[in-house]
Amino acid sequence: MNMNIETPWVEKYRPKDFDEIVSQSIAINNLKKFVQKKYDMPHMIFSGPAGTGKTTTALIIANKLLKGDIYYRNVLELNASDTVRMDFVRKELQDFVNQNLIISDRELKIVILDEADNIPKTVQQTLRRIIESSPNNVKFILMCNYINQIIDPIISRCAVFRFVTLPKDKIINRLKFIVEQEQLSLPEGKKKEFFETLFFISGGDLRKAINSLQMAVALELIEDLNINEILKISGFVERPVLNQLKRYLETKEFAKARDIFDSIDYLDSRNFIRQLLNFLPEFKNVNKNNASQLRAYFGDVDYRISQGADERVQLTALLAELISYQDTTT
Ligand SMILES: Nc1ncnc2c1ncn2[C@@H]1O[C@H](COP(=O)(O)OP(=O)(O)O)[C@@H](O)[C@H]1O
Ligand SMILES: [Mg+2]
Incomplete structure (x- = not known):
């Protein structure tokens, strides 16, 4: 029986360091230089399709700059679309930014704001003012799918990094790596079609590809690699x-x-x-x-x-x- 209710593989295989991140070499190489600057690091925007490594990269940066206990105190992760009431975000942000005046003077703080392109334009104006008035030790990393949904005054205050859709071979190699790590045995003759199908389902989204793989394993579809069933459970037609x-x-x-x-x-x-x-x-x-x-x-x-x-x-x-x-x- 393979019905494993274990950690999601997307988390288990979330890269812990820059060189584990697949593709995105242009963004990552540039970004590494900025991260070394610490307090002089600019605010950043990571833009690109889902499942290409944006959140992962933000977490790696935060981990590099804020090690140990301080991480939990000095990193604020927000998701714009989770938070129905943007008032809440505003308040939480302001508290976080200002709190810094009270506690320690110049510890680095990082705000990771996911799905920033879902924030209404008027609220983005507020966000812009918060960014502007934040002290130098507070750094914003905004993430979005569509950069054109972010207002110009925010864009102009940030270094923008574009994350690209992962090519087929990169997705398949990562899946093969996980298959190896998990010591799964796949029927030799159908392997190729299996990986191609997972790639097709993913549409270039590595999160989707990994989730589909784990689901296929959990539903015991990999012993005889039932491609049609895999398509079906992923919302595709047989x-x-x-x-x-x-x-x-x-x-x-x-x-x-x-x-x-x-x-x-x-x-x-x-x-x-x-x-x-x-x-x-x-x-x-x-x-x-x-x-x-x-x-x-x-x-x-x-x-x-x-x-x-x-x-x-x-x-x-x-x-x-x-x-x-x-x-x-x-
Ligand atoms: N470039 C990448 N290299 C390695 N793994 C990746 C990459 N992009 C996505 N992943 C995998 O997909 C999962 C989701 O990635 P994430 O960084 O959250 O994507 P998003 O761009 O949507 O923020 C990660 O936990 C990781 O397992
Ligand atoms: Mg994300």
């Missing part, structure tokens, strides 16, 4: 269903394609779009000249759904569009 759908789209049988689509349980529409898009090269009759237009249509549908459009309507339209691109004449 291959046989996808294949069936493709057949009906190729024969332009819209009603049947829609039936298949309607029969999918727990459809995650944006995952479904990614999966279909990935599957596109396998459609025999998609006219090569039109393929880029079709891809653009996928992008539009994905965007509309992200903006709250009705998912079923959008996806049904996408299926119809796919049929219209099935070109058997050219």
Whole structure:
């Protein structure tokens, strides 16, 4: 039995030092120099997609600068999206920053503020004033997915580091490292497909990739590497269903394609779009000249759904569009 309710592997394998961080060498190399400056370290913004190492890097910096007990006293971790009442953040921040006037004079303090791009613009103005008026020993590390959601006056006060989506080989190597550490044995013949599937599920997010791996192990899916089950538990459609759908789209049988689509349980529409898009090269009759237009249509549908459009309507339209691109004449 492998049903382990142990520490999440994302935590267990969270890098403890800079050189353990995969990719991100540009950001990390520059950042190392700043960290050595201690009190002259600038405020920083880490921007980039989820699961690329932003929080990990902030924690490493904090650990390097504040060792031992002092860490707990002098590091404040806040998450903007957890904290519904931003008043609370404001108060907590101000207390933390000011407290410094009372306790010791010049100990370094670090504020780690996650998901800063979720903070409303008006509150960001307040944050900006707090940053401005903070004494030199208080350093802010802000994290965000989208730098354009942060107001300019904050950006201009920070050194910005961009974290990039991890490439396939880096993700797969990290997963292999964990597999080795955990002494898991995978069936040789299916290994490659397994890692490729985990990478596909992750979309470049290493946290997601590691979580999917741990879940596959916990659900005992790795003995015979049941790829379809792994896709399913991660919110993707199984291959046989996808294949069936493709057949009906190729024969332009819209009603049947829609039936298949309607029969999918727990459809995650944006995952479904990614999966279909990935599957596109396998459609025999998609006219090569039109393929880029079709891809653009996928992008539009994905965007509309992200903006709250009705998912079923959008996806049904996408299926119809796919049929219209099935070109058997050219
Ligand atoms: N660049 C990376 N190198 C090594 N592990 C990483 C990297 N990025 C993410 N991880 C893994 O994913 C988990 C989540 O990473 P985190 O730093 O919290 O991502 P985020 O960019 O969303 O803040 C980490 O605990 C670690 O296991
Ligand atoms: Mg994070």
